[in-house]
Amino acid sequence: MLLLRLLALGATVSATVVMVTSHDSAQVFNLKFEAKYTNSPTFMYFVLMNAIASGYTLILLFFPSKSSWGHLILVSDFIITLLLDSSISACLAIGLVGKNGNSHAGWLPICGQVPKFCEHVGGALIAGFVAAVAYFLMFLYSLHNVMNLFTSNT
Amino acid sequence: MLLLRLLALGATVSATVVMVTSHDSAQVFNLKFEAKYTNSPTFMYFVLMNAIASGYTLILLFFPSKSSWGHLILVSDFIITLLLDSSISACLAIGLVGKNGNSHAGWLPICGQVPKFCEHVGGALIAGFVAAVAYFLMFLYSLHNVMNLFTSNT
Secondary structure, eight states: OHHHHHHHHHHHHHHHHHHHTOEEEEEETTEEEEEEGGGOHHHHHHHHHHHHHHHHHHHHHTSOOOGGGHHHHHHHHHHHHHHHHHHHHHHHHHHHHHHHOBTTTTBOOOTTTOHHHHHHHHHHHHHHHHHHHHHHHHHHHHHHHHHHHHHHHO | OHHHHHHHHHHHHHHHHHHHTOEEEEEETTEEEEEEGGGOHHHHHHHHHHHHHHHHHHHHHTSOOOGGGHHHHHHHHHHHHHHHHHHHHHHHHHHHHHHHOBTTTTBOOOTTTOHHHHHHHHHHHHHHHHHHHHHHHHHHHHHHHHHHHHHHHO
8 A cells, every 4th residue: 555655656756747847849940849748738737636646645655544534535535546537638638639630620740840748748648647547556445445344344 | 326326327428429419510721621529539538438437327227226236336436437537538638629729739729610519529528527527426425325334333
């Protein structure tokens, strides 16, 4: 459990850092084009959610794991899992458009122009995915504990 | 609880139907442009997830709510909640690009050309959001029940 929390913390922190440091610029027809995470509200949402999850996990690490707070932690874990899940899905959707474009909507892929940016975003997505899986497992484990206690008492 | 399930069923079914029936075409510079949900993998993912959630909810309605299956249902509810949450986030991200465009990436908004399509997608997103909230509340309620039983026994 502690191991999963540490993994989640590492993953969310690296997702945040990698996404924030991702920027690249390209010259297209003498027009300077700079790619940053602040260009897309979705990427900003991703950074915010991963930062929140990092802070939350960090606080929990120094928190006495008393059973009286167990319920609150279970619910807040659930909410953090949902938020991470949501942010990574949104980012993945935008990332796919950035990589493959969408010919129907006339949106061109941008990874050819700003490969470094795309690599960073890809890295952040992988880290975010690891964090989401860690939270998913953590939640299932907590749930399993709560249920086992419940069944063993009846 | 049954009310929430029915609400979730209605919402996922309408999200699926509204999204599937959304298409519009426009003539831009003599070039016919047709907008359909199959144009974007994200929208197809949204339809698939909402269809799965509809089927799942429908099955549960005819399922005897015995406590021996309660744990399995709690876990599967959790997974369905995550999937719905993920699909709606991804769709919202794409929908925002469709509505506002992204000047940094050179992606133009498309809602001006295909307003009917955008209205449908917006409607599907609202229905999907209702479904996600219904599932969220349902899950918290189930969790609350499990925990209360647990605390009353200790």
